[in-house]
Amino acid sequence: MMSKTLYLANAYGFSAQQRAGPLATLVTALEAVGAEVWEPFVRNNQIDRASPGWAYRIGQADLGDVRDADGLFAVVNGCPPDEGVMVELGMAIAWEKPVFLFRDDFRRCTDSEAYPLNLMVFTGLPEAGWDAYWYASVEEIANLGKALVRWLKDGGSTVKTAG
Numbered sequence: 001m002m003s004k005t006l007y008l009a010n011a012y013g014f015s016a017q018q019r020a021g022p023l024a025t026l027v028t029a030l031e032a033v034g035a036e037v038w039e040p041f042v043r044n045n046q047i048d049r050a051s052p053g054w055a056y057r058i059g060q061a062d063l064g065d066v067r068d069a070d071g072l073f074a075v076v077n078g079c080p081p082d083e084g085v086m087v088e089l090g091m092a093i094a095w096e097k098p099v100f101l102f103r104d105d106f107r108r109c110t111d112s113e114a115y116p117l118n119l120m121v122f123t124g125l126p127e128a129g130w131d132a133y134w135y136a137s138v139e140e141i142a143n144l145g146k147a148l149v150r151w152l153k154d155g156g157s158t159v160k161t162a163g
Contacts, residue, residue: 005035005036005037005071009092013042014041026138033148043061044061069097074099076121077103078109079107086121093124097124098151101122
């Protein structure tokens with residue numbers, strides 16, 4: 001069985017310290033449960049920033065990877081979370097990709113009593129059981145009771161998103 005591809009939407013790649021720390025830890029944890037991780041800073045950030053149009057090319061490469069990946073794992077830390085991650089999450093939801101959310105930031109950024117972030121962040125998750133797609137620690141990634149491991153082991157079918 002081929003590994004499912006998982007686009008890792010994150011803002012950690014902007015910092016050398018975060019690339020070596022939390023980003024590397026997340027990639028390792030996701031690979032350990034069987035995902036083929038598509039990390040955009042590794043895949044698409046080698047473009048020469050001195051050349052005209054570099055930002056457009058990076059954006060288009062990331063858009064293509066979100067479209068072509070089997071699912072999306074989004075780091076939604078911050079209040080609000082990183083705007084690039086939110087755009088990638090929105091694309092994945094629109095393309096009805098399975099989405100999984102990671103937040104080890106304890107702050108709540110919401111008006112909702114049900115969700116810890118803006119309600120729109122959760123529109124790609126099922127209404128009942130959405131918390132199975134929510135990860136508050138790296139250790140939870142391997143939790144067999146959570147949606148990611150079930151999806152990765154489920155020979156090709158996808159998690160049904162809300163709708």
